[in-house]
Amino acid sequence: MTKLPVVSGKKCVHALQKIGFYNKRRTGSHIILRREDPFAQVVVPDHGVLDRGTLRAIIRQAGLDVKEFVDLLR
Numbered sequence: 001m002t003k004l005p006v007v008s009g010k011k012c013v014h015a016l017q018k019i020g021f022y023n024k025r026r027t028g029s030h031i032i033l034r035r036e037d038p039f040a041q042v043v044v045p046d047h048g049v050l051d052r053g054t055l056r057a058i059i060r061q062a063g064l065d066v067k068e069f070v071d072l073l074r
Contacts, residue, residue: 002067004055009046012055015072016042016062038063 007015013023013031021033024041034041042061045054059069 002065002070004052004066005070005073006049007055007073008048009044009050011073012044012050012058013046015069016044016058018072019062019064021062035062 009031013021013033016033020035020037021040021042022035024032024034026032026046029046031044031046032041033044040062042058044050044058050058056066059066062069064072
């Protein structure tokens with residue numbers, strides 16, 4: 001099992017944009033991303049470091065596993 005990386009909200013958004021997510025809107029310090037096909041919507045806090053549980057939930061909601069997400073960070 002791949003270890004969960006330590007990333008910021010901006011890095012997470014950038015990685016998800018590589019697989020078709022786009023900025024739907026921003027509310028305060030939260031960025032709402034959406035992908036049409038297959039449909040998925042995730043909320044990413046724009047924090048310096050995302051908590052492990054929050055990052056794991058974002059990865060799961062995006063339909064990825066940790067290894068796929070780590071590959072997107074490169």
